[in-house]
Amino acid sequence: xxxxxxxxxxxxxxxxxxxxxxxxxxxxxxxxxxxxxxxxxxxxxxxxxxxxxxxxxxxxxxxxxxxxxxxxxxxxxxxxxxxxxxxxxxxxxxxxxxxxxxxxxxxxxxxxxxxxx
Amino acid sequence: xxxxxxxxxxxxxxxxxxxxxxxxxxxxxxxxxxxxxxxxxxxxxxxxxxxxxxxxxxxxxxxxxxxxxxxxxxxxxxxxxxxxxxxxxxxxxxxxxxxxxxxxxxxxxxx
Numbered sequence: 255x256x257x258x259x260x261x262x263x264x265x266x267x268x269x270x271x272x273x274x275x276x277x278x279x280x281x282x283x284x285x286x287x288x289x290x291x292x293x294x295x296x297x298x299x300x301x302x303x304x305x306x307x308x309x310x311x312x313x314x315x316x317x318x319x320x321x322x323x324x325x326x327x328x329x330x331x332x333x334x335x336x337x338x339x340x341x342x343x344x345x346x347x348x349x350x351x352x353x354x355x356x357x358x359x360x361x362x363x364x365x366x367x368x369x370x371x
Numbered sequence: 372x373x374x375x376x377x378x379x380x381x382x383x384x385x386x387x388x389x390x391x392x393x394x395x396x397x398x399x400x401x402x403x404x405x406x407x408x409x410x411x412x413x414x415x416x417x418x419x420x421x422x423x424x425x426x427x428x429x430x431x432x433x434x435x436x437x438x439x440x441x442x443x444x445x446x447x448x449x450x451x452x453x454x455x456x457x458x459x460x461x462x463x464x465x466x467x468x469x470x471x472x473x474x475x476x477x478x479x480x481x482x
């Protein structure tokens with residue numbers, strides 16, 4: 255079946271512009287995660303959606319970052335007034351979610367490489 | 372915070388065995404996951420441990436000691452294609468089951 259998809263694969267934007275990054279999780283996965291990864295670094299947690307529960311936004315670095323998940327499926331990460339330090343690869347992952355049994359491992363999308371000039 | 376620590380880089384020889392260690396705060400996690408990430412690619416799931424002990428999956432094994440806050444990933448019969456970053460991730464001990472990732476260990480396999 256189809257895996258996690260993200261679009262665009264690459265985005266170059268000017269400082270101060272807003273950007274939207276999209277994630278399509280695996281069908282049936284109730285959990286969706288956004289991470290940020292700078293070059294040569296580990297994954298930085300941004301936000302987590304689980305079913306209809308309120309999202310865990312504890313990883314969002316500033317109020318310029320926001321995310322929503324419509325209909326429990328597609329998610330959009332929005333960065334307003336982008337800064338150069340926002341340049342990174344933004345990874346989305348989905349999993350079956352808790353209480354569904356199994357390992358509940360995450361399946362990652364290919365990422366969106368964001369470059370702010 | 373809930374820190375997870377790993378060595379930054381490791382080097383090993385093709386055909387050898389390598390052990391990648393991961394340490395974490397003992398409270399707050401109820402599972403340890405290992406992911407592999409090749410350069411420029413997304414992470415892929417390798418192994419996980421919920422209970423103490425060794426889990427074996429072919430050339431890869433993972434070990435967990437919850438009381439010591441310690442896990443390792445063991446790679447046997449190393450191949451050149453095993454050159455990648457290996458990420459240790461703790462699953463938070465709450466209903467939401469969010470994850471905290473370590474910084475990753477970059478493994479280079481030399482001929």
